[in-house]
Every structure is written in C-alpha cells, then in structure tokens.
Amino acid sequence: MKKMYNVDKEERKLLNRMIWRSGLLQGSFNMVRMQGFGYLYSLLPAIEHYYKDDKEKQIAAMQRSSSFYNSNIPFSTFVMGLNIAMEKQKSENYESIDDQTITSLKTSLMGPLAGIGDSFMFNTVRIIAAGIGVSLATQGNIFGPLLFLAIYLATFYLIKINFAYLGYTMGDSFIDKLFQGGLLKKVTQAASIIGIVMVGALVSQMVDVKILSEVKFGESVISFQSIFDSILPGLLGLLIVLGCRTCIKKGVKPLVLVLAIMLLCVLFAALGVV
Amino acid sequence: MVAQALIVSLVNFLVCWIDNILGTQIFIRPLVVSTITGALLGDLHTGIVMGAALEAMYMGFSSIGGSIPVDPNSGSVLAVSFAILTKADMDTALALSLPIASAVNLVSLLVVTVSSMLEPFFTRLINEGKMKQFSIAHQVVNAVLMTLPYYIVIFVGIAFGIQHLESFIALLPSYVIHGMEVAGGILPGVGFAILLNMIWTKEIAVFFFAGFVFSRFMKLPTFAIVIMAATIALSVYFFANQPAPAVAVPSNDDKEDFFQ
Numbered sequence: 316m317k318k319m320y321n322v323d324k325e326e327r328k329l330l331n332r333m334i335w336r337s338g339l340l341q342g343s344f345n346m347v348r349m350q351g352f353g354y355l356y357s358l359l360p361a362i363e364h365y366y367k368d369d370k371e372k373q374i375a376a377m378q379r380s381s382s383f384y385n386s387n388i389p390f391s392t393f394v395m396g397l398n399i400a401m402e403k404q405k406s407e408n409y410e411s412i413d414d415q416t417i418t419s420l421k422t423s424l425m426g427p428l429a430g431i432g433d434s435f436m437f438n439t440v441r442i443i444a445a446g447i448g449v450s451l452a453t454q455g456n457i458f459g460p461l462l463f464l465a466i467y468l469a470t471f472y473l474i475k476i477n478f479a480y481l482g483y484t485m486g487d488s489f490i491d492k493l494f495q496g497g498l499l500k501k502v503t504q505a506a507s508i509i510g511i512v513m514v515g516a517l518v519s520q521m522v523d524v525k526i527l528s529e530v531k532f533g534e535s536v537i538s539f540q541s542i543f544d545s546i547l548p549g550l551l552g553l554l555i556v557l558g559c560r561t562c563i564k565k566g567v568k569p570l571v572l573v574l575a576i577m578l579l580c581v582l583f584a585a586l587g588v589v
Numbered sequence: 590m591v592a593q594a595l596i597v598s599l600v601n602f603l604v605c606w607i608d609n610i611l612g613t614q615i616f617i618r619p620l621v622v623s624t625i626t627g628a629l630l631g632d633l634h635t636g637i638v639m640g641a642a643l644e645a646m647y648m649g650f651s652s653i654g655g656s657i658p659v660d661p662n663s664g665s666v667l668a669v670s671f672a673i674l675t676k677a678d679m680d681t682a683l684a685l686s687l688p689i690a691s692a693v694n695l696v697s698l699l700v701v702t703v704s705s706m707l708e709p710f711f712t713r714l715i716n717e718g719k720m721k722q723f724s725i726a727h728q729v730v731n732a733v734l735m736t737l738p739y740y741i742v743i744f745v746g747i748a749f750g751i752q753h754l755e756s757f758i759a760l761l762p763s764y765v766i767h768g769m770e771v772a773g774g775i776l777p778g779v780g781f782a783i784l785l786n787m788i789w790t791k792e793i794a795v796f797f798f799a800g801f802v803f804s805r806f807m808k809l810p811t812f813a814i815v816i817m818a819a820t821i822a823l824s825v826y827f828f829a830n831q832p833a834p835a836v837a838v839p840s841n842d843d844k845e846d847f848f849q
Binding site: 337338339340341342343344345346347348352353355356359362363370373374377378381388389434438439441442443445446447448449450451452453454455456457459460463464467468471501504505506507508509510511512513514515516517518519520521522523524548549552553555556557559560562563564568569570572573576577580581582583584585589 | 609610611612613614615616618620621624633634637638640641642644645648649650658659684687691701704705707708711712715716717718720723724726727728730731734735764765767768769771772774775776777778779781782783784785786787788789793794796797798799800801802803804805806811812814815817818819821822823825826
C-alpha cells in the first residue's frame with residue numbers, strides 16, 4: 316500500500332483501522348438502520364480524530380454516519396474511504412460540505428455496490444473457490460476446504476483494502492470510470508463465465524441418481540440406467556438440475572422443491588424404481 | 590454426547606465469532622464448518638466429504654440478498670455430528686440437513702427482532718456522543734445476540750436431539766431411508782439450480798454444458814477445468830472488445846429479402 320497510494324502515515328493508520336473495524340458491519344444488524352450502526356462503528360476512529368476538539372461536531376458526525384445503510388461488506392470500504400475523505404475536508408472547513416451531501420452520497424453508492432459486490436463475491440468468487448474446493452473435498456482431500464478459504468480470502472482482502480484506499484484517494488471519479496468504461500460489467504461477465512463452467516463441472520460430479528428398474532424384451536433384460544448412460548452419462552442429474560432451475564425461474568420456492576424431491580425419492584424407493 | 594456437543598458448539602461459536610469480526614462470511618460456510626466438526630469428532634474424512642456435498646447443496650441458498658430461508662451453518666454442523674456420532678449414512682444425514690437448517694433459521698427472526706428493539710439504546714449512545722460505550726455495545730451485541738443463540742441451539746441439538754433423531758429413524762421402514770439416501774444425492778442439484786438461475790443468461794448458458802463435458806467426458810481434473818474456464822472467459826472478454834465485422838450487416842439484409 317505504501318507506494319501505490321499517496322497517503323501519509325496518519326491517514327494510513329485511520330484507513331487501516333476502518334478496514335479492520337468494517338468487518339463488524341453487520342455486528343448489530345437491525346431492521347431500522349440495517350448496517351447503519353456497523354457503518355458508524357467503522358468510521359468512529361476517523362470521527363474521533365478529525366473532530367477531537369469539538370464534542371458537538373463529533374456527535375453530529377456520529378449521527379450522520381449512523382443513518383440507514385445496507386451493502387456488501389468488502390465493497391463498502393470504498394464508500395467508507397470516500398466518506399472519511401469528506402469528513403476530513405469538512406473538519407478543515409466545516410461549511411464546505413453539508414451533512415446532506417455526505418448522507419446522500421453514501422445512500423446513492425450503497426445500492427449499486429451491494430448489487431455488484433454480492434454478485435461478484437457470492438455468485439462468482441465463491442463459486443470459483445467452491446468449484447475447486449468442493450471437487451477436491453469430495454475425495455476427502457484437506458486441500459479442498461483450505462483452497463476454498465484461501466481463494467476467497469485473498470480476493471476478499473484484495474478488494475477490501477484497495478477499495479478503502481481508492482475511495483479515500485480517488486473519490487467518486489473512480490466509480491464513474493468503473494461504470495462509464497463498462498469495465499466492471501465486462502469483468503463480472505468474464506467471471507460469471509468461469510462460474511457457470513464450474514457449476515457445470517460440479518453438477519456432473521455431485522448430482523446423480525441410479526435407476527434400478529429394468530425392462531424385459533423377451534429373453535434380454537435392459538436396465539433403464541444403461542439406456543440413460545448410453546445416451547449421455549450423468550444425463551439424469553443434468554436433467555434434474557435443469558428441471559429444478561425451470562421450477563425456480565417459474566417462482567417455486569427452493570424449500571418446496573427440496574421437500575418435493577424428498578417425497579418423490581421416498582415414493583420411487585417404495586416402488587423400487589431407484 | 591454432552592461433552593462432544595459442548596466442544597463442537599463452543600469451537601464453532603468461536604469460528605463464527607471470528608468470521609463476524611472479520612466480516613468475511615466464509616468460515617461459516619458448510620465446507621469449512623463440516624471439516625472443523627469432523628476433526629473435532631475424530632472423523633476428518635467424513636467431515637470433508639460431507640462438507641463438499643453440503644456446500645454444494647447450500648451454495649445457492651445463501652446468496653439471495655438478505656433474506657435467507659435456511660441457516661446453512663447449523664444445518665451443516667448438526668448433519669455432520671449426526672452422521673459421525675450415530676454412524677448414520679452420509680446421504681441420509683445430508684437429506685436431514687435442510688429441514689434442520691430451516692428450523693434453526695427461526696432463531697434469526699428472534700435475533701433480528703431483539704436487535705431491532707435495541708435500536709433506541711444505540712441511538713441514545715450516539716446522541717450523547719459516547720463513543721467507547723457505543724463500540725463496546727456493538728461488539729457485545731455481535732457476540733451475544735448475533736452469534737451465541739445459534740450455538741446454544743446446536744449444543745442442545747447435539748446433546749439431546751441426535752439420540753431421538755436416531756431412534757426415530759430406526760422406526761422408519763427401510764424404503765423411506767433408502768429414498769432419503771437417494772434424495773441426498775440429488776439435493777445438491779437444488780443448490781446448483783438456484784445458482785444457475787442467478788447467473789444464467791442466453792449468451793453464457795452454453796458454457797454450463799461445456800463445464801459438464803469437461804468434467805464428465807474428458808474427466809479433466811478441477812484445476813484443468815478452471816484453466817479452461819479462464820481461457821474461455823478471457824477470450825470472450827477480448828473478442829467482445831473487437832468491433833463487429835462489417836460483413837454481418839449485408840448478409841442480414843439478404844436474409845430479410847429471402848423471407849419476404
């Protein structure tokens with residue numbers, strides 16, 4: 316971080332404390348402010364530092380920092396870094412930025428960052444990490460869970476730390492660049508291609524059914540399983556997953572789907588099909 | 590079983606607590622907690638293998654923004670404990686995991702209700718400018734309210750619930766148990782389906798089948814599949830930047846003439 320960003324020692328200390336404390340963003344999650352108190356908790360060292368001589372201003376900063384907030388945890392450090400930069404400017408010239416500007420900037424950024432952050436962290440990074448981790452773990456390999464953790468955590472901290480510094484140093488011009496160039500969309504698209512390939516591989520490894528039923532053609536006995544296998548090994552698993560996806564797309568609740576599958580399996584087992 | 594229950598719930602509580610402090614939301618995933626629980630109960634192998642299946646099953650469930658209908662963490666800890674302590678079949682334990690996880694999830698309703706009731710208390714600390722007290726309150730609420738209740742449920746579940754579950758399952762006819770085993774092999778598919786539904790677009794759907802073929806037909810090891818996937822993603826990314834060839838336009842017109 317030393318050479319990449321033009322930040323002095325004092326500022327770096329404040330930003331690093333914010334990065335550390337922002338882990339607890341959901342620490343007192345509630346339906347009124349959602350992560351609002353966690354947001355304030357992350358900014359507290361900066362507020363204490365910038366308004367250390369004036370209790371009134373400290374309280375005002377605490378109040379505006381604890382407004383409603385809800386977003387993705389690692390991506391949030393960007394908003395917080397930007398917010399700290401604004402608080403710093405405000406502490407130097409109190410009239411230069413009004414409360415409304417800070418609150419509205421925060422509120423306008425949290426939505427898009429939540430959308431991008433959640434889909435990037437959970438639908439992409441975690442799928443890639445799980446794709447590697449799960450397929451090793453099915454063989455009982457301890458590197459499965461370890462790599463799962465390592466891949467995710469490395470990405471997590473790379474984003475979390477850099478976004479804090481980017482927010483602080485570049486401000487919202489960075490967000491404009493990200494959206495205008497369409498860079499982020501392309502990165503997310505490329506990453507979701509990796510994700511969907513991994514899901515395809517995982518489906519072939521983990522979803523399987525064996526059909527026991529047989530048909531008799533005179534003397535010869537043909538099992539259904541061998542018919543399916545001759546068309547495409549793992550075809551049934553593939554069809555089940557695609558069928559489930561269609562159901563979910565049509566609005567069937569996943570838990571209903573799970574119960575239906577369990578009931579059908581018991582039924583088919585009773586009939587001797589599976 | 591009380592001793593094992595205590596160890597499993599205590600260690601998993603600490604893991605979840607650390608995860609909450611770091612904000613990583615990854616140490617509480619089924620693959621990690623199943624491995625930890627397996628190691629604590631003396632059967633690391635079962636823990637890892639079940640962790641893989643549970644991770645697959647819950648993969649889609651947890652990413653639906655905010656409203657999670659199940660608690661994958663306790664569903665995994667309890668399923669692995671059940672499989673190891675009663676030597677039950679892994680697939681049966683897997684099938685039992687989801688109903689358990691959705692039952693334990695009721696705890697989260699309680700937790701959020703109580704934390705919402707604490708909102709005026711936090712607001713008062715802010716209005717009075719009590720920074721230290723605010724920080725401490727935030728940390729305490731995280732540990733005691735947001736984390737601990739789930740592990741009390743897990744402790745009770747392992748200490749007193751598992752035997753009853755075992756004797757209940759012993760009463761079931763064998764085809765029910767076999768059906769649940771089969772269901773255990775299919776349920777990861779529901780997790781994948783939720784996930785697919787989120788990332789599926791017409792443009793990239795074909796790569797899902799590519800992944801299936803890489804693994805099933807070509808029997809590529811996982812790392813090879815990752816590299817293939819990255820290759821595809823990067824080439825799509827690079828070629829998407831190229832300007833569209835100009836030839837496409839006249840040929841399109843031909844088509845229209847042809848159909849008219």
